[in-house]
Amino acid sequence: MNNQARISKVKIATCSLAGCFGCHTSLLDIDERLFDLLGMVEFDRSPFTDIKHCGPCDIGIVEGGVSNAENARVLREFRDNCKVLVAIGPCAITGNVPALRNNIDLWDCFQEVYLYDPGTEGNQIPNDPELPLPFDKVYPIYEVVKVDYFLNGCPPSPDAIWNFLTDLIEGRKPEIDYKLLRYD
Amino acid sequence: MPSELETAANPANLKRVVIEPVTRVEGHGKVTLLLDEDNRVHQARFHIVEFRGFEKFVQGRPYTEVPVLVQRLCGICPVSHNLAASKAMDVIVGATPPPPADKLRRLMHMGQMLQSHALHFFHLSSPDLLFGFDADVGKRNIAGLAAGFPDIARQGVALRKFGQEVIRVTSGKRVHGTGVIPGGMSRNLSRDDRDYLLKDIDQVVQWSLGAVKLIEAIFSKQPEFHNGFGSYRSSFMSLVRDDGAMDLYHGGLRAVDEQGQTIFDHVDYRQYSDYIHEEVKSWSYMKFPFIRSQGREAGWYRVGPLARVNNCDFIPTPLADAERRTFKEFGGGSARHATLAFHWARMIEMLHSAEAIQELLQDDDLLSDDLVHVGERQLQGVGVIEAPRGTLIHDYHINEDEQIVRANLIVATTHNNQAMNEAIRRVALQYLDGKELTEGLLNYIEVAIRAFDPCLSCATHAIGKMPLEVELMDAEGKMVQRLLKDSDGQYRT
Ligand code: SF4
Numbered sequence: 001m002n003n004q005a006r007i008s009k010v011k012i013a014t015c016s017l018a019g020c021f022g023c024h025t026s027l028l029d030i031d032e033r034l035f036d037l038l039g040m041v042e043f044d045r046s047p048f049t050d051i052k053h054c055g056p057c058d059i060g061i062v063e064g065g066v067s068n069a070e071n072a073r074v075l076r077e078f079r080d081n082c083k084v085l086v087a088i089g090p091c092a093i094t095g096n097v098p099a100l101r102n103n104i105d106l107w108d109c110f111q112e113v114y115l116y117d118p119g120t121e122g123n124q125i126p127n128d129p130e131l132p133l134p135f136d137k138v139y140p141i142y143e144v145v146k147v148d149y150f151l152n153g154c155p156p157s158p159d160a161i162w163n164f165l166t167d168l169i170e171g172r173k174p175e176i177d178y179k180l181l182r183y184d
Numbered sequence: 185m186p187s188e189l190e191t192a193a194n195p196a197n198l199k200r201v202v203i204e205p206v207t208r209v210e211g212h213g214k215v216t217l218l219l220d221e222d223n224r225v226h227q228a229r230f231h232i233v234e235f236r237g238f239e240k241f242v243q244g245r246p247y248t249e250v251p252v253l254v255q256r257l258c259g260i261c262p263v264s265h266n267l268a269a270s271k272a273m274d275v276i277v278g279a280t281p282p283p284p285a286d287k288l289r290r291l292m293h294m295g296q297m298l299q300s301h302a303l304h305f306f307h308l309s310s311p312d313l314l315f316g317f318d319a320d321v322g323k324r325n326i327a328g329l330a331a332g333f334p335d336i337a338r339q340g341v342a343l344r345k346f347g348q349e350v351i352r353v354t355s356g357k358r359v360h361g362t363g364v365i366p367g368g369m370s371r372n373l374s375r376d377d378r379d380y381l382l383k384d385i386d387q388v389v390q391w392s393l394g395a396v397k398l399i400e401a402i403f404s405k406q407p408e409f410h411n412g413f414g415s416y417r418s419s420f421m422s423l424v425r426d427d428g429a430m431d432l433y434h435g436g437l438r439a440v441d442e443q444g445q446t447i448f449d450h451v452d453y454r455q456y457s458d459y460i461h462e463e464v465k466s467w468s469y470m471k472f473p474f475i476r477s478q479g480r481e482a483g484w485y486r487v488g489p490l491a492r493v494n495n496c497d498f499i500p501t502p503l504a505d506a507e508r509r510t511f512k513e514f515g516g517g518s519a520r521h522a523t524l525a526f527h528w529a530r531m532i533e534m535l536h537s538a539e540a541i542q543e544l545l546q547d548d549d550l551l552s553d554d555l556v557h558v559g560e561r562q563l564q565g566v567g568v569i570e571a572p573r574g575t576l577i578h579d580y581h582i583n584e585d586e587q588i589v590r591a592n593l594i595v596a597t598t599h600n601n602q603a604m605n606e607a608i609r610r611v612a613l614q615y616l617d618g619k620e621l622t623e624g625l626l627n628y629i630e631v632a633i634r635a636f637d638p639c640l641s642c643a644t645h646a647i648g649k650m651p652l653e654v655e656l657m658d659a660e661g662k663m664v665q666r667l668l669k670d671s672d673g674q675y676r677t
Contacts, residue, residue, distance in 0.1 A: 016211070018236070020257060020258050021211060021258065022256070022258075022260075022262065022359045022360060025359050026259075028303070028344070029345075029358050031342075031344075032338075032342075034341060035330055035341075043325065043327060047207060047209070048208065049321075049324075049327075050325065050630075052205065070233060096256070097253065098236055100241040101241045104241060108240060109240040110235075112240040112243075113235075113237060113239050113240065114464045116592055118457055118461075119457045119461050119462060119592065120464060120471065122463045122464035122465065124466060125464070126464065126465070126469050128466045128468075130214070130216055130229070130231050131233055131468075132233055154256075154360060158358075
């Protein structure tokens with residue numbers, strides 16, 4: 001690959017906040033089309049590369065909601081750097097399963113997990129400056145930054161992701177066929 | 185082994201280096217190092233920084249819903265959570281699933297093992313092993329692999345695809361499917377789907393064998409380096425079948441110490457909490473399990489492919505068992521302890537999974553309609569399975585209204601918590617101590633973590649002595665939430 005080709009490639013960044021990684025798994029489920037994708041795009045920050053901070057990108061894809069201060073920081077970094085920001089999967093769109101803790105007191109959650117008896121020892125809740133501050137609720141990402149597109153499905157099907165991305169990369173307004181969307 | 189470097193004696197004047205996020209792993213983790221002026225390492229910690237609280241929010245949900253809900257712990261190994269929870273729910277509905285359902289679940293599980301191991305080896309870790317740990321950052325990823333080793337990359341993608349297809353035809357969906365239900369399965373395998381899988385399975389077995397040979401060749405090129413990298417001796421724990429065979433779906437717990445002596449064997453996993461406890465440390469959301477009889481300090485152990493290949497007496501499929509013997513011979517005939525030997529063991533398991541799928545596809549039971557058993561309702565159920573990353577424990581109590589009242593989950597990656605910390609501390613002493621830290625050198629730390637294939641989403645289960653305050657603003661700059669944490673650890677909004 002020469003430098004010219006590299007410069008003209010579309011840059012994509014992806015991240016997983018409070019999600020399960022299933023949306024990223026579904027992205028890989030495009031199977032051999034991954035090689036076609038790699039011909040069209042260059043991955044910036046993503047769990048699949050060792051780039052730790054998001055640089056200027058064309059497309060940012062965010063899986064998962066915002067459950068702590070670090071999630072909020074990463075999300076802002078994505079918004080500041082990505083021309084188009086996509087919320088992928090209901091965790092990013094609504095909070096989904098992680099948000100089931102939203103009507104429970106966070107302290108009760110901690111106590112249940114870390115003081116579980118019998119079997120848990122130490123009698124403490126993790127509490128260290130290196131651990132990001134958890135929010136008492138899990139927020140959909142649109143409540144924190146402006147989101148350009150929402151791609152639904154838990155996870156969205158590989159075909160939906162493929163069609164969506166190729167539309168965006170080739171400069172079309174993404175249209176997902178109804179049959180490709182599923183909400184289970 | 186003493187856990188040196190866990191806590192620096194005088195952290196105040198040390199400089200902090202952080203690797204955040206740890207990449208090419210699933211989920212969220214970070215590493216912090218504390219160094220003095222001469223770059224001597226005084227502290228190295230691997231932190232799990234996310235908290236989910238599944239154990240709390242499943243309370244009150246109907247038990248039938250839980251296997252589908254807990255899959256959302258992890259999108260790479262959802263089948264493991266689905267199956268461990270379903271095995272617990274089998275106990276709750278008082279029934280052993282009929283043989284066809286058991287075989288369908290095993291098929292699904294083997295598909296999961298295959299795809300997860302392929303993903304980890306090819307997409308995530310192989311760039312380190314093929315290009316070098318400190319290769320250019322732009323190369324150390326799947327795109328680099330596709331450019332530098334296109335055949336290996338294509339095989340990796342194809343292997344993963346096949347495993348995902350096995351999951352799809354047995355559960356309805358590649359990620360978060362719904363085929364498994366308490367007491368059995370809701371669907372069988374169609375004849376067409378079986379033929380579809382049979383078409384490719386021989387090739388999949390051959391490619392898997394090729395992957396074992398590849399990692400063996402990588403080791404053989406520099407045996408001392410690969411054996412020594414971030415290495416130490418430890419105990420191992422895994423499930424084994426009654427006859428000592430590797431069994432990734434069901435069995436009794438076996439733990440062996442670092443000298444190869446049995447600590448316990450064929451333990452009924454429902455009694456897990458008599459054998460394993462977990463310690464909470466302030467600096468990670470992931471707990472630190474230990475074997476009770478060995479104590480909190482010395483009782484840590486490793487799980488996952490390395491533990492399983494070391495612990496089992498044999499692997500019940502021929503090609504994988506031959507590779508297991510080669511693996512042992514490479515280490516002089518006894519258990520292998522090298523951190524990077526995890527990769528080798530993982531590929532042996534991938535081969536075993538492919539062979540097991542090949543064998544299962546010959547079985548007409550997969551097409552049977554005898555899929556569910558139901559018996560007398562129980563109020564507690566424990567389900568344990570060997571997930572791709574190691575022993576996975578789900579434990580549920582329900583009430584008379586069929587709602588969950590308590591849940592305890594010990595996920596595979598959690599068992600390896602202390603072991604991963606030990607590995608990064610070894611690497612820090614071996615390669616970083618006293619050196620000018622470069623991006624490439626820091627990747628050595630991540631290489632050690634990656635060997636475990638940690639699933640940090642699964643493992644996510646507060647801050648500082650000073651009161652802390654965080655404000656969350658919305659897109660327009662309006663405050664959504666303000667959160668305070670007091671020095672007594674209480675949160676206030
Ligand atoms: S939307 Fe579904 S698949 Fe995606 S991260 Fe959330 S739970 Fe996982």
